[in-house]
Amino acid sequence: MSLIQVRDLTFAYDGSYDNIFEDVSFQLDTDWKLGFTGRNGRGKTTFLHLLLGKYEYSGTISAQVQFEYFPYMVEDQDQLTMNVVDEIYPDYEHWQLMREFSLLQVSEGVLYRPFASLSGGEQTKVMLAALFLKENHFLLIDEPTNHLDMHARELLSNYLQSKGGYILVSHDRAFLDNCVDHVLSINKTSIEIQKGSFSDWWENKQRQDRFELAENEKLKREMKRLAEAAERTSVWSDKVEKSKNNTRNSGSKVDKGYIGHKAAKMMKRSKSMEHRQHAAMEQKSKLLKNLEGTDSLKIAPLVYHKHQLAELDQVSIYYGDQKVCSDVSFAIEQGERIALAGRNGSGKSSLLRLIGGEELEHTGVFRRGSQLKISYVSQDTSHLQGNLTDYARSYGLDESLFKAILRKLDFARVQFDKDMAAYSGGQKKKVLIAKSLCEQAHLYIWDEPLNFIDVLSRMQIEELLLAYAPTLLFVEHDREFCRQVATKVVELPGIDGAG
Known part of the structure; x- marks a missing residue:
């Protein structure tokens, strides 16, 4: 056991008038499995980078351990995975790596494939396995669950639960509950540490x-x-x-x-x-300094003139010769909130794009109602750049409403004039959610809408969907969100050979 001691930590980014941290003091035990939570933009990743010594700050951070950060940056993704492992930890023993692979259900064969050919879940597991081989290193694990399906999240959660100390940034409540014994929370005006699970912290x-x-x-x-x-x-x-x-x-x-x-x-x-x-x-x-405001959100769904909005009967989707989903059948009816479930690679995103209006090669019968208005939230946020005003105008959004929704999702006004390219992952995702909430639609299609989004915002979105009951088709791997929101789950069969 050793301690990480933080005393009088103050930090602000160059050119910023606002401190991210101001005179913060606390200590952590390196034996703890520490869940790290807080609203988007509060400085979770920044704090991890301060531990790594990436930025100058005032105050002191002292520790008797070396830090390792996940995700590890792989510059040459075309190299074999075994070479990536060598880069992370060249002194490993093969049997030790195989032990970790066994716990994570990773086959030895991935070592002989290019790293770029691995699925996101496989890449996550390989990097964590290699990093946990390092003794006397304290892992800083930054949002490992993004894009992982529910099965992979459960597996990874069990793996972390069996390990020693780390700091884990995650917004998945069920995931955190299974693998943390302390919670570090960045509040509006303070940093707190509590013993127990995430649910214990939330109840307190x-x-x-x-x-x-x-x-x-x-x-x-x-x-x-x-x-x-x-x-x-x-x-x-x-x-x-x-x-x-x-x-x-x-x-x-x-x-x-x-x-x-x-x-x-x-x-x-x-x-x-x-x-x-x-x-x-x-x-x-x-009082009320750390009371997190969660104002109610609103949405204005349209009522379609027919009860059924779309139907799929034995639909399979292809990219060239590759089949990405097979023999899918279900209907979307007014007021349903349908969760598409299935392993990574089972074609969930492809189905969403097909139903959303994208021309994809497919077999079977697909019917979509005429004049159906759809609001689509993509996984991808890389296209976001420029300021919010221009973005709102380009999509014909009510700018005042759009920004009001972002304020309710804990956007500071100072963010409104910044280039969206500099936003955090959670802030970018909130831009897409706010855009969708501004749009009147018969059907809302959301592809992994909660990636990077903080817990309180997830709860706000849950309450919105339950209150207004829009017709929604979505893919989301947050087990608790799906349990709260979905009225129906459509499980997609896996495709042989899919990652």
Whole structure:
């Protein structure tokens, strides 16, 4: 066991006026399986890079271990996979690598294939197997589940659960629950560490949020009462002051000392109330700092004139001589939220593109309703560049609505003027989701919409879909999201030889 100690850490990117971290102090145990969570753009990957020494910062980070980062950058992806493993860790023993491959259900044969020919899941498993061979290294694992199917996620989660310490960035709740024993969370104004699973952390956070909201309401009532009392005292003081003046002007022999004493007493009471009101305001300002706002989202689905929007009967899709999905049959009916499930390589994305209107070679019968309006969210975000205003105009979106949705998804206003190419993966995905929510459509087709998106935003999107019940066809490997949202699951059979 050794400690990673962070003291008075302050960091901002060059040219930025806002600190990502400011005077942050905490310590981590290298035996912990640490889940790392927080809204997109809060600095999770930045913190991992600070541990790696990639940026200059003020404060201190001390550790007795060396850090290794996943994903490992493979510059020449055309080389054999065995050479990639050699690059990561040249001193490994073959039997040790085979032990890790066995745990991850990776065949030895992948070592003799070009790394580029491996599926995303195979590449992830190979890199993690090689990195975990390094002794006295602490792994920083940054979102390993993106594009992995549910089976691969479960397998990887079990693998990590059997390992020693690491920091794991992931937004998949079921995945985290199975393989972490502590949670490090970047909140709005602090960094916290809690023992337990992600579900334990979330339950504690909800309890703390409820407490802060209740205290906030109590303070609001107290401040209102004090303000009203102060107003009454002010009125009384004015009346007393007028009675003093009237007595002086009329020459009456009223006890001026009594009136002066009463006025002073009222003034003292007024000052006391003012002091208590300021104290209540100061206490109130300390609350709600880490309460994460999750404003409700809206969508405006259109009602199609027929109950059935599309139908597939024994559909197979081909790319040249290669069949990517085989004999798929199902119908899409009004109000259904259909999850396409299946192993990586079973043709889920190809089916989405075909139903979305792309001309793909296929056999079988595919029928799509006439004048069907479709809103499509792609896996790919690489085309996003330029500013949000131009992007909204290019797609005919209501710019105010588009940006309002992004604000609800925790976009800071300062992001609106930046080039989208510089956005984080989660922020780019939120741009595509916000675009889709602006579009009126009969059918929404979303291909892995949650890649890189933080947990709280996932929950917002879940609530939206349950509240407005649009007709939705989607692919998503977040088990909890599918459990909450899907009204029907269509399981695609695998294709022999598919990665």
